[in-house]
Amino acid sequence: MRSYRKELWFEIPSRRGFLNITPEVEAAVEASGVRDGLCLVNAMHITASVFINDEESGLHADYERWLEKLAPHEPTWQYRHNLTGEDNADGHLKRQVMGREVVVAISEGRLDFGPWEQIFYGEFDGRRRKRVLIKIIGE
């Protein structure tokens, strides 16, 4: 069995944002030498997500507006977590809707994807350096 580990670091300049990290994950799969296996990609922070969906800016605007409706940032005092001095409680909620991680099959040395699947980092409390973990196992 082979295994491979890589961290990706980002600093999203705004509170929230979506970043396509598919090329970085593809590069990790190639570097791993794994032909058949599983690739885990997870946010290492608990106000961020890794998810798979479409590279389409209108859809990302829809996600932003929808998540803000489901778990509004304001008023920040509505959340008990923010009594700790944080203002990111909504980010902990949004991250649960969008998910922490994806597991992607690797077949014939490549991400085994459907036609429109792309991997995104979703930031809900940005403006600081944060990490994603890629872990690959297989043969």
Next chain:
Amino acid sequence: MRSYRKELWFEIPSRRGFLNITPEVEAAVEASGVRDGLCLVNAMHITASVFINDEESGLHADYERWLEKLAPHEPTWQYRHNLTGEDNADGHLKRQVMGREVVVAISEGRLDFGPWEQIFYGEFDGRRRKRVLIKIIGE
């Protein structure tokens, strides 16, 4: 290490629907010859889900009504994604709530399930052929 890959194809005749795919996944586990390992089952399309819950028609009606409340299909013009000519933005949102994939343990050659766990394909933009990927690794 053994690995096994199989695609399942479906055409759900309505926009939305849930399909129990547990027998197909069990058959894949048996065909794989894997006794101990992990089984990934994921939608290969981004307006569909794979999830684990109960085979109970009342619950499925509850999911349908609940998801429609969280992310309504109508009016379609409320979503920017639909300006691209699509009418499926709500499907991209619903899929995030229900999830893209499940990872199930394989033990003693079988899906290692609790008493009521069943695997479902959740369709949110049907009436065309779409795929699920099963990827198994183990020994």
Next chain:
Amino acid sequence: MRSYRKELWFEIPSRRGFLNITPEVEAAVEASGVRDGLCLVNAMHITASVFINDEESGLHADYERWLEKLAPHEPTWQYRHNLTGEDNADGHLKRQVMGREVVVAISEGRLDFGPWEQIFYGEFDGRRRKRVLIKIIGE
């Protein structure tokens, strides 16, 4: 390839609650002898979740209130599932938001975690014994 399987049993004394199970999962990783691999932790019941987030009681109160808003327990007659004699339909919905499972990388014999990641069991229909499955594969 090594594999390891362990069940954790709980009885949460109230309908809903969150329990930090990180120490039990860490112990399983150590017992497995796996240095590099993947660790699946999943609820074996369909009105419960396993998720990763922060060990902070204010945040847990926020999750409780937020989930109750997204999928209220009362009135129980609003859900068709409850016509079967159950009163836990809301638990099946809440579990989809919080997720069934997490997959965590194992590196150098330990859970490969970011600074604040902790694993929780989320109960949405408690007051009876229920199980979590830990399945580890790797080398």
